[in-house]
Amino acid sequence: MTTDSAIHVQGLEKSYKDLHVLRGVDFDVARGSIFALLGSNGAGKTTIVNILSTLLKADAGTASVNGSDVAMQAANVRESISLTGQFAAVDGILSGRENLVLVARLRHLESPGTIADDLLDRFSLTDASARKVSTYSGGMRRRLDIAMSLIGNPPVIFLDEPTAGLDPQARLEVWQTVRKLAENGTTVLLTTQYLDEAEQLADRIAILHEGRIIVNGTLAELKQLLPPAKVEYVEKQPTLENVFLAIVGADGRNGAAGSDRASARTSEEQR
Amino acid sequence: MSSHFFGDTAVLTGRSLRHITRSLDTIITTAIMPVAFMLLFVYVLGGAIDTGSDSYVNYLLPGILLITIASGIAYTAYRLFLDMQSGIFERFQSMPIARSSVLWAHVLTSLVANLISLVVVVLVALIMGFRSGAGVLAWLAVAGILILFTLALTWLAVIAGLSAKTVDGASAFSYPLILLPFISSAFVPTDTMPGPVRAFAEHQPVTSIVNAIRDLFAQQPVGTDIWIALAWCVGTLVVAYSFAMVVYRRRIS
Numbered sequence: 001m002t003t004d005s006a007i008h009v010q011g012l013e014k015s016y017k018d019l020h021v022l023r024g025v026d027f028d029v030a031r032g033s034i035f036a037l038l039g040s041n042g043a044g045k046t047t048i049v050n051i052l053s054t055l056l057k058a059d060a061g062t063a064s065v066n067g068s069d070v071a072m073q074a075a076n077v078r079e080s081i082s083l084t085g086q087f088a089a090v091d092g093i094l095s096g097r098e099n100l101v102l103v104a105r106l107r108h109l110e111s112p113g114t115i116a117d118d119l120l121d122r123f124s125l126t127d128a129s130a131r132k133v134s135t136y137s138g139g140m141r142r143r144l145d146i147a148m149s150l151i152g153n154p155p156v157i158f159l160d161e162p163t164a165g166l167d168p169q170a171r172l173e174v175w176q177t178v179r180k181l182a183e184n185g186t187t188v189l190l191t192t193q194y195l196d197e198a199e200q201l202a203d204r205i206a207i208l209h210e211g212r213i214i215v216n217g218t219l220a221e222l223k224q225l226l227p228p229a230k231v232e233y234v235e236k237q238p239t240l241e242n243v244f245l246a247i248v249g250a251d252g253r254n255g256a257a258g259s260d261r262a263s264a265r266t267s268e269e270q271r
Numbered sequence: 272m273s274s275h276f277f278g279d280t281a282v283l284t285g286r287s288l289r290h291i292t293r294s295l296d297t298i299i300t301t302a303i304m305p306v307a308f309m310l311l312f313v314y315v316l317g318g319a320i321d322t323g324s325d326s327y328v329n330y331l332l333p334g335i336l337l338i339t340i341a342s343g344i345a346y347t348a349y350r351l352f353l354d355m356q357s358g359i360f361e362r363f364q365s366m367p368i369a370r371s372s373v374l375w376a377h378v379l380t381s382l383v384a385n386l387i388s389l390v391v392v393v394l395v396a397l398i399m400g401f402r403s404g405a406g407v408l409a410w411l412a413v414a415g416i417l418i419l420f421t422l423a424l425t426w427l428a429v430i431a432g433l434s435a436k437t438v439d440g441a442s443a444f445s446y447p448l449i450l451l452p453f454i455s456s457a458f459v460p461t462d463t464m465p466g467p468v469r470a471f472a473e474h475q476p477v478t479s480i481v482n483a484i485r486d487l488f489a490q491q492p493v494g495t496d497i498w499i500a501l502a503w504c505v506g507t508l509v510v511a512y513s514f515a516m517v518v519y520r521r522r523i524s
Contacts, residue, residue, distance in 0.1 A: 053365040055523065075367065083365040089358035093290050105282045106368050108275060148362075 006187035011061035023211030036202035045191035082149035088141040092134035107152040139170030276369035283376030305339040333484035334457020344428040345445035347381035351432030352441035403488040419504040426511035476503035
């Protein structure tokens with residue numbers, strides 16, 4: 001199990017003063033899969049992500065990422081991960097392109113300019129590439145944030161509440177990106193408090209509650225925990241999201257942004 | 272330490288230098304207060320101050336330069352604090368880079384920004400009649416002292432930037448540093464001050480630094496002042512750097 005898994009966590013504990021946030025967390029994430037960590041605010045999801053990305057030391061327990069221990073071989077771990085934190089960690093004073101070039105340089109890659117241009121294209125940010133990021137919308141910032149995380153193709157990516165505060169379209173875009181990552185073999189650990197997000201994306205879902213993983217399984221397995229489905233006849237009402245997307249158009253952003261997406265689609269077709 | 276230390280520091284310094292070139296107002300506001308003090312003291316109060324030297328602007332400039340640095344490093348703390356807040360600090364720390372280069376980039380940027388502000392203030396002083404016959408070596412010595420002083424205060428600013436809870440807190444620590452030159456030989460000779468104030472003024476770092484720079488500009492023998500000045504600068508630098516490292520380790524572990 002452990003040799004096969006991209007992330008292995010056992011008996012993880014962490015306290016902040018009197019607050020015992022993690023009380024023995026265990027889970028494994030298989031290579032190339034999407035693993036969703038569900039939990040309410042303050043459940044300790046970010047604490048787990050920070051420990052796995054070597055930003056925080058655990059009080060007890062072990063964790064390894066891509067075969068390296070997060071405490072003993074932190075430098076190896078940092079080689080193989082990317083963190084997309086809860087708040088889009090972008091430099092507002094630099095342009096979008098400069099942000100990408102910065103990360104490519106810090107990852108010691110060759111031709112950072114080409115890498116940046118390629119990602120700008122993939123994430124429909126080419127038109128805004130020279131603009132200061134502080135002028136970007138929330139969705140654009142998040143797209144840039146994720147694009148920055150993909151530089152260097154790290155095998156493991158942590159996404160801490162990637163769609164918090166995004167509008168429905170931006171959320172769908174992020175979902176698409178995450179799916180594409182997993183298709184290409186990247187392991188994704190995702191935290192979220194949106195249940196539908198976990199349902200849409202995750203191969204496995206774990207629920208973190210009071211410092212422990214209380215459930216861990218596929219969506220089908222989780223559904224079996226409840227009594228079998230009863231057949232009821234309910235009039236199918238459109239959800240507000242259906243209405244919103246139908247009126248606005250699922251990908252019909254206005255004006256320039258719309259053509260952004262069109263160009264993104266053609267570039268995808270070329271690939 | 273990673274083998275990428277110098278490369279990573281250069282890349283990150285380039286980033287924060289862009290922050291400065293894109294908000295030149297930080298350089299201007301850093302220089303404005305010292306220049307205002309200089310105008311006020313030379314053209315309003317200076318006539319009534321007997322310093323025993325012919326030109327009050329010559330007497331005043333060393334202290335004004337220290338005030339410039341003290342107000343400049345507030346921006347260093349501010350920029351570091353914003354990096355901590357925005358999450359970009361964490362992004363850098365989770366990447367395969369030499370981690371300490373994140374701090375060093377801010378320190379080098381602080382040095383560059385303060386040197387630009389100092390040049391602006393010296394140029395204004397020249398327009399106001401500041402003259403010095405000091406040679407190249409004396410100017411280099413002055414530059415050396417100012418760089419050491421900037422580094423010492425910059426590491427203080429790093430402590431503030433790393434540990435502040437609010438933006439105001441990140442820059443408020445610089446106010447006492449800006450006021451320190453007023454209770455020193457920077458504006459008036461210490462002879463006229465009452466006992467305890469005079470004792471404080473003569474034994475705090477600003478007086479020895481100001482006296483050393485003043486003597487260098489006036490081509491006078493600098494005496495023991497320069498050694499006391501250097502001891503203060505290096506001592507503050509070492510203590511501030513050690514504390515900054517303690518705070519930094521606590522923030523990243």
